[in-house]
Structures are given as structure tokens and as C-alpha cells.
Amino acid sequence: MIEIIDKLVLYFQYPFVRYAVIVGVLISLCSSLLGVTLVLKRYSFIGHGLSHVAFGTMAVATAMKLTSRLLLVLPVTAICAVLLLRSGQNAKVKGDAAIAMVSVGALAIGYLIMNLYAKSSNISADVCSTLFGSTSILTLTKTEVWACIVMSIIVIAVFLLFYNKIFSVTFDEDFAAATGTRAKLYNLIFALVLAVIVVLAMNLVGALLISALVVFPAISAMRVYKSFKSVTICSVIVSVACASLGILLSILAGTPVGSTIVAVDIAGFLVFYAINVIMTRGSVK
Amino acid sequence: MAQLTCMDISLGYEGHKVASGISFSVNEGDYLCIVGDNGSGKTTLMKVMLGLTAPASGQVLLGDGLTDSEIGYLPQQTEVQKDFPASVREVVRSGCLNRCGLRPYYSKAEKRMADENMERLGLAPLAKRCYRELSGGQQQRALLARALCATRKIILLDEPAAGLDPKVVLEMYALVGALNESGITVVMISHDIAAAAKYATHILHIGNGSLLFFGTKASYLESKAGSIYAGHEGVQA
Ligand SMILES: Nc1ncnc2c1ncn2[C@@H]1O[C@H](COP(=O)(O)OP(=O)(O)OP(=O)(O)O)[C@@H](O)[C@H]1O
Ligand SMILES: [Mg+2]
Numbered sequence: 001m002i003e004i005i006d007k008l009v010l011y012f013q014y015p016f017v018r019y020a021v022i023v024g025v026l027i028s029l030c031s032s033l034l035g036v037t038l039v040l041k042r043y044s045f046i047g048h049g050l051s052h053v054a055f056g057t058m059a060v061a062t063a064m065k066l067t068s069r070l071l072l073v074l075p076v077t078a079i080c081a082v083l084l085l086r087s088g089q090n091a092k093v094k095g096d097a098a099i100a101m102v103s104v105g106a107l108a109i110g111y112l113i114m115n116l117y118a119k120s121s122n123i124s125a126d127v128c129s130t131l132f133g134s135t136s137i138l139t140l141t142k143t144e145v146w147a148c149i150v151m152s153i154i155v156i157a158v159f160l161l162f163y164n165k166i167f168s169v170t171f172d173e174d175f176a177a178a179t180g181t182r183a184k185l186y187n188l189i190f191a192l193v194l195a196v197i198v199v200l201a202m203n204l205v206g207a208l209l210i211s212a213l214v215v216f217p218a219i220s221a222m223r224v225y226k227s228f229k230s231v232t233i234c235s236v237i238v239s240v241a242c243a244s245l246g247i248l249l250s251i252l253a254g255t256p257v258g259s260t261i262v263a264v265d266i267a268g269f270l271v272f273y274a275i276n277v278i279m280t281r282g283s284v285k
Numbered sequence: 286m287a288q289l290t291c292m293d294i295s296l297g298y299e300g301h302k303v304a305s306g307i308s309f310s311v312n313e314g315d316y317l318c319i320v321g322d323n324g325s326g327k328t329t330l331m332k333v334m335l336g337l338t339a340p341a342s343g344q345v346l347l348g349d350g351l352t353d354s355e356i357g358y359l360p361q362q363t364e365v366q367k368d369f370p371a372s373v374r375e376v377v378r379s380g381c382l383n384r385c386g387l388r389p390y391y392s393k394a395e396k397r398m399a400d401e402n403m404e405r406l407g408l409a410p411l412a413k414r415c416y417r418e419l420s421g422g423q424q425q426r427a428l429l430a431r432a433l434c435a436t437r438k439i440i441l442l443d444e445p446a447a448g449l450d451p452k453v454v455l456e457m458y459a460l461v462g463a464l465n466e467s468g469i470t471v472v473m474i475s476h477d478i479a480a481a482a483k484y485a486t487h488i489l490h491i492g493n494g495s496l497l498f499f500g501t502k503a504s505y506l507e508s509k510a511g512s513i514y515a516g517h518e519g520v521q522a
Contacts, residue, residue: 162389164382167371167375168379168382171371172360174360175358175360175431175435177335177336178336178356178441179356180352180353180355180356181382221370222368225370226370226372226414226415226418227370227413228371228372231370
């Protein structure tokens with residue numbers, strides 16, 4: 001035990017480890033905020049589709065040798081978020097099909113472009129790290145950390161300011177719209193925030209694992225808690241705890257950061273599932 | 286000008302026509318009952334009045350300075366997802382949202398109003414319960430309390446009596462009646478013609494794809510449409 005602590009103390013002297021933890025905590029916090037609404041609105045797949053779009057755009061940005069890739073990735077992802085959300089609501093165009101088309105398309109094009117233009121000899125490693133995050137979180141620069149902090153603050157502020165509106169629109173969009181709440185506007189804001197989170201989270205867990213970060217804490221919390229507020233608070237705590245634990249484990253064991261965090265999230269879900277089973281058994285008796 | 290005017294509205298879904306030629310207006314303080322058979326288009330009409338669905342043709346005008354943030358609404362059906370975590374209190378309070386404007390949180394007065402409305406509908410003991418785990422009638426009461434919170438000038442109710450036990454139905458009618466006395470306009474879809482005859486000032490009857498009647502209650506009960514509909518229930522004005 002002491003050995004492990006010593007090892008951690010040693011690691012924490014390196015700035016890149018501290019950056020990784022800060023970024024990890026912030027991203028997991030932000031992603032869990034939207035998770036509840038996303039799960040409830042059956043939008044989980046939009047988050048997934050968006051992450052593929054972000055991957056494709058990242059590939060294009062790399063091929064174009066942009067210095068700050070974020071400037072391309074963020075707007076493109078945001079536009080796709082709005083479009084996907086629209087199509088999800090439109091009964092005529094099957095929302096599912098649209099999302100599948102966009103996400104698989106972006107994935108394929110992204111990989112194609114990476115292959116065509118990438119100078120580096122190790123394409124598969126590049127692709128792998130964009131998709132699964134691998135060790136990229138440990139190579140964050142100071143600017144990236146600051147960008148992450150600023151965007152997280154924006155996400156948290158938007159969520160806190162619109163908390164009641166988000167609840168009402170998620171719970172019953174018709175009622176909200178009928179009684180003068182601008183439901184469409186809040187859906188739009190929601191889509192934009194989601195895009196920001198996806199782009200942020202790509203740094204942490206890679207494109208393919210983002211939805212896990214968004215969805216697991218929310219469904220864990222929903223096993224045990226029954227009000228929107230308690231579920232939101234609980235999923236934030238679960239998400240931050242799992243992400244921190246995951247990062248520490250990955251540092252100690254040398255495993256890829258993204259998949260370790262997701263594995264911890266899955267373990268967290270199992271714990272909450274068990275708690276739920278025990279609780280319902282207990283109340284029946 | 287009237288608070289709400291419908292001009293030559295046609296209702297329809299993607300080419301399939303439900304009803305047409307509907308014109309009427311609702312004035313401040315009116316109590317309008319909308320009656321008609323199942324599937325005649327009452328719910329659709331109410332959604333058109335609220336701007337939730339576009340009419341196939343025609344126009345809906347809000348007047349008398351009425352804005353949509355002064356409207357209360359009780360939908361006929363709410364598709365709430367199976368495991369939506371929401372306490373009754375959270376649901377009822379969300380009715381206060383249209384009073385907030387840009388203010389992010391509910392004021393003390395709004396929270397108190399939500400509590401009062403829960404009290405009025407006997408929901409106080411259920412305040413912390415999960416909405417999804419309530420019975421159908423209890424859910425209906427929670428949505429009614431939410432609608433009351435949202436109401437400032439006009440309330441639109443789509444079959445408010447559905448699922449309520451007889452005692453609560455009477456209380457509900459009395460409550461809405463009192464609301465109307467205090468100057469709030471009421472628009473109610475109802476199959477309960479006896480209650481309509483007791484409280485309503487105006488009746489709108491749709492059926493057979495068109496407007497069968499619109500006018501005051503007294504003239505409705507004398508009219509042909511009214512005598513057919515109300516006749517076999519032996520309603521007296
Ligand atoms: N979303 C929809 N898409 C297509 N058709 C619809 C839709 N909603 C309703 N309809 C059709 O429109 C017609 C009117 O429906 P509406 O719900 O307005 O009836 P209603 O008068 O409220 O009936 P009830 O008394 O049963 O509540 C029905 O024939 C119904 O089949
Ligand atoms: Mg109806």
C-alpha cells in the first residue's frame with residue numbers, strides 16, 4: 001500500500017500527470033451533467049454519432065496541418081449536433097438511420113483521409129489513439145488544459161443557468177412549448193453543449209468511448225435515485241470518482257487511460273445495479 | 286379583441302383530413318367546453334390553439350395582450366419515458382417556469398404556489414415520490430397541479446377528468462369553476478356533458494369533419510347538435 005502511495009506521490013510531481021487528473025475530473029463532470037437528459041431523451045446515440053464526426057474532422061484537420069485543430073473540429077461537430085438533433089425529432093426522416101449514416105460515414109472518411117495524407121509511418125497507432133484515447137491524455141499541453149478548463153466552466157455555467165428549463169423540456173417538451181418556454185432554443189443550446197463535451201472528451205477517452213463516459217454515470221444513478229436533482233448530483237459524483245480512479249489505475253498499471261476509465265464506470269454501474277436489487281428486495285419483504 | 290381567435294381552421298395529418306371550417310373566439314373570462322366524439326379532432330384542435338401543431342390551413346391569433354407564457358395546459362397524454370427520475374414536486378414546480386423568464390431558479394413565492402397547488406389536489410403526501418411510480422389518477426393530479434402553476438390568464442384542459450375518482454372529479458370541476466370566477470379563461474375538452482352544462486358559458490362541438498356548433502351554452506342546449514348530444518343524458522340547463 002505504502003509503495004503505491006509513494007509511487008503516486010512521485011508521479012504527481014510531473015506536471016503532465018497533474019494536467020491529466022485536472023482534465024479528467026473536469027471532463028467527467030461535464031459529460032455526466034448531460035448524461036441524464038441524453039439517456040432520457042433517447043439521444044444516447046447522438047453522442048456516439050457526434051464522436052465519430054469529431055474523429056473524422058480531426059483527421060481532416062490533421063491532414064490540413066492546422067495548428068489548432070480545435071478551431072475546425074468544434075464548429076463542425078456543433079453543426080452536426082444541431083442537424084442530428086433536428087433529424088431525431090423529425091418523424092419523416094428516420095432519426096436512427098440519419099445518425100448511423102453520419103457517424104459511419106465520418107468514421108470511414110476520417111480513416112481514409114488519415115491514410116491518404118498522414119506522413120507518419122505509424123498510421124494505425126495514430127488512428128488507434130484518436131479512437132481510444134490511449135496515452136494522449138498524458139501528453140496534454142498547457143494550452144489544451146486551459147482550453148479544457150474554459151470550456152468546462154462554460155458547460156457547467158450553461159447547465160446551472162438552464163437547469164430548470166432543461167428539466168422541463170426533457171420531461172415534457174409539449175407542455176414546455178405550450179406554456180411559453182422556448183423548447184426549440186433549449187434543444188439547440190443542449191446540442192451545442194453536447195458538441196463541446198464530445199470534443200473535450202475526445203482528449204480523455206478517445207472518440208469511440210465518449211458515449212460510455214456520458215451514459216454510464218447517468219444510468220448508474222438512475223438505478224438508485226428517483227428525482228432529477230438527486231440523479232444529476234449522484235451521476236456527477238459517480239462520474240468524477242470513476243474517472244479519477246480510472247486515471248490513477250491507468251498510471252499505476254500502465255493501461256490505456258480511456259478504456260480503464262470506462263472499465264471503472266462499468267464496475268460502478270454493476271455496484272449500483274446490485275444496490276438497486278438489494279433495495280427492492282428489502283422493500284418487498 | 287378576443288384572447289384567442291381561430292379563423293377557418295382545418296385540422297389534418299399529412300393529407301388525411303380530420304376536420305375543417307372551424308372558426309370561433311374565446312374572450313376573457315369565458316368557460317368554453319369542447320365536445321365531440323372520439324377521434325373528432327378535439328385534442329388536435331387544442332394543440333393547434335397552443336401552437337404545438339400547425340393547422341392544415343387557417344390561423345390562430347392571440348389577442349388582449351395574451352402571451353403564451355400566461356397559458357396553463359393539461360395534455361391528454363404525456364409520453365414520459367419509463368424510468369424518468371422526477372419527483373412530483375419537481376414536476377409541479379416546472380409549471381412555474383413560464384413565470385421565471387431568464388431567472389434561472391424558482392423564487393420563494395413560486396415554490397409556495399407549487400406547494401399550495403399540490404395541497405389543493407391532495408398531492409402533499411406524495412411530493413417526494415417518483416412521478417413514474419404513481420397511479421394514473423395521481424399522475425393526472427400532478428399534471429393538473431403543474432397546469433395550475435402555469436396559469437395566469439387562460440387554462441386549456443384536455444379531458445381533465447380522465448382517470449380521476451368521482452370525488453376528485455367533483456373537486457376538480459369546483460376548482461376550475463372557482464378559477465374561472467376569479468377571471469381566468471377556461472377551455473376544456475370534456476365528455477362530461479352534465480358538467481359542461483353546469484359550468485360552461487360557451488360550447489364548441491366538432492364532429493363529422495366539421496364544426497357542428499359554436500355558441501353560448503343556452504343556445505347549444507336548444508340546438509339540434511346539442512339536443513342529440515345532451516338529450517340522451519337528460520341534461521337540463
Ligand atoms: N400524430 C398523429 N398522426 C396522425 N394522425 C393522428 C395523430 N394524432 C391524431 N391523429 C388522428 O386525428 C384524428 C383526431 O385525433 P384527436 O386526438 O384530435 O381526437 P380527439 O377528438 O381528441 O379524440 P378523443 O376523444 O379520443 O381524445 C384521429 O382520427 C386520429 O387518428
Ligand atoms: Mg383527445
